[in-house]
Amino acid sequence: MKLKVLWFTSYPAPEMVQRAGQGNEGYGGHWAIELLRHVSERNNIELGVATAYPGLRETSFKEGGVTYFTINQPRRFPAFGMRAIDLEKCAAVIDEFKPDLIHIHGSEFFYGMVKATGRTNVPTVISIQGLLGPYSTARHFFGALSPIEILKSLRLIELPVKLGLVWLYIDIKKGARREKKILSAVEGLLGRTEWDHAHARIYNPDAVYCHVGEIMRPAFYDARWSLDSCDRQTIVYTNAGHPRRGTENLLAAVALLRYEFPNIRLRLAGRVSDRSGYGRFIRRRIKELGIDDRVEFLGYLDDKAMACELLRAHVFAITSYIENSPNSLAEAMLLGLPCVASYVGGIPDMVRTGETGLLYPVDDVPLLAEKIRNIFVDAELAVHLGSNARSVAHERHNPKRVVEQLVAAYNKILTSNA
Secondary structure (H helix, E strand, O other): OOEEEEEEEOOOOHHHHHHOOOOOOOOOOHHHHHHHHHHOOOOOEEEEEEEEEEOOOOEEEEEOOEEEEEEEEOOOOOOOOOOHHHHHHHHHHHHHHOOOEEEEEOOOOHHHHHHHOOOOOOOEEEEOOOOHHHHOOHHHHOOOOOHHHHHHOOOHHHOOOOOOHHHHHHHHHHHHHHHHHHHHHOOEEEEOOHHHHHHHHHHOOOOEEEEOOOOOOOHHHHOOOOHHHOOOOEEEEEOOOOHHHOHHHHHHHHHHHOOOOOOOEEEEEEOOOOOOHHHHHHHHHHHHOOOOOOEEEEEOOOHHHHHHHHHHOOEEEEOOOOOOOOHHHHHHHHHOOOEEEEOOOOHHHHOOEOOOEEEEOOOOHHHHHHHHHHHHHOHHHHHHHHHHHHHHHHHHOOHHHHHHHHHHHHHHHHHHOO
């Protein structure tokens, strides 16, 4: 007998986007999509996938053995918004699909309120991605920015239309309050790090907690980084468009290193808009530091383009003020690229300093620069870190292993609630 599991995901699967006649560029949630591909191949699980997303027409259909439900939301709908009508539609999907278990991917969005408000009594599990509670503290949200710099990162035009960092901060604070209700109401929690386990116990000490890894995009599994073929003294970083990511510290480190390494280059992937207040602030900071000829903005990259950028780099740096288990770091490690990362959140579970990467205290810019320098000047260290990282990451993100962890978690949670 098949186990019927209904997923609620934050981003639409490609099948949903194609039905809507839209291109697939820019949609996130790749980890859930890859997991979907592998779980849907199992003949003992029947999957339903429901997604509420702005601008996609409402529909349901079956393809590849998976039943998809798309819930329409208004365009420009806030990331952490919630409408009563959306909760009712989610409850209707549950009634139609009649799952044995509900699996919500991420605690950030409103789906868990279906359980928290009593609209369903189906056993429910949440995969922890990030956690809005810790992410929404001013210390983590604004990162290296001082109060004056926060003001400088705003555009007056953003305030009346509810755009920019201040409105996002208010929004994420609201989401964090809702997240507490969501996490406290479910029977099971899936995580990957000591950090998310500790925080999950605060929210819901009675929930069954299971370790379940993540599957990365295919482009990062087969290729392998080589010191001989990379562009020496090149650093790559992704997702630089938010102060939580600590981009300012990385820029300052590059400024410190430029005299010793005149060919140093920093390549920033992801959306850093030249129209947003924060995007303009970053560009001003680059000019103030005198490194505008050393920094390149790559924009949005798909998985193949991202893999190529990582393979040509000498170092991957992640300078965030808070993370759980960042996929960007996982992808770099899968390729065997030497990594430097801030010692925050769940990152120490991913990187063993001196063995699979180098860690540093998040605010220590000179030490960040020194860690990058160590990899630049020590070829043996670079190869050692990259090779070890690749071995560990391939074991951690092995698709077969992850699916087995997930199925075991499903069975454990259902048994515990029988």
